[in-house]
Amino acid sequence: MIPLLAPPFTLLPPPQLKQHVTQHRSIAGQKMGEVSPEMEQVFKRFDTNGDGKISLAELAEVLRTLGSTSADDVKRTMAEIDTDGDGNIDFKEFGAFCRANPGLMKDVAKVFL
Numbered sequence: 878m879i880p881l882l883a884p885p886f887t888l889l890p891p892p893q894l895k896q897h898v899t900q901h902r903s904i905a906g907q908k909m910g911e912v913s914p915e916m917e918q919v920f921k922r923f924d925t926n927g928d929g930k931i932s933l934a935e936l937a938e939v940l941r942t943l944g945s946t947s948a949d950d951v952k953r954t955m956a957e958i959d960t961d962g963d964g965n966i967d968f969k970e971f972g973a974f975c976r977a978n979p980g981l982m983k984d985v986a987k988v989f990l
């Protein structure tokens with residue numbers, strides 16, 4: 878007589894398939910704009926008035942803490958991160974900057990967290 882159920886082990890995907898799925902998921906996650914919890918904390922430290930955006934004044938304060946007091950530096954950094962040019966860095970822009978500069982953001986996290 879043929880058993881109705883296959884032995885359980887046949888239901889598990891082979892190891893190489895599992896691996897593939899895991900890799901695919903992490904790539905998809907990055908495309909969705911995933912930002913690490915550390916970066917979210919850093920953003921909250923930067924956004925001192927808590928409106929969900931980093932203004933030029935808030936960015937200036939961040940750069941001052943990091944040792945840069947030049948107004949030109951602040952303007953240049955703002956222009957670099959504020960990709961839609963509305964004069965504020967929102968979390969999406971901040972996340973994109975974090976992903977583009979992971980080494981720099983690690984150093985910044987060390988200072989602020």
Ligand SMILES: [Ca+2]
Nearest residue numbers: 924926928930
């Ligand atoms: Ca703010």
Ligand SMILES: [Ca+2]
Nearest residue numbers: 959961963965
């Ligand atoms: Ca913006």
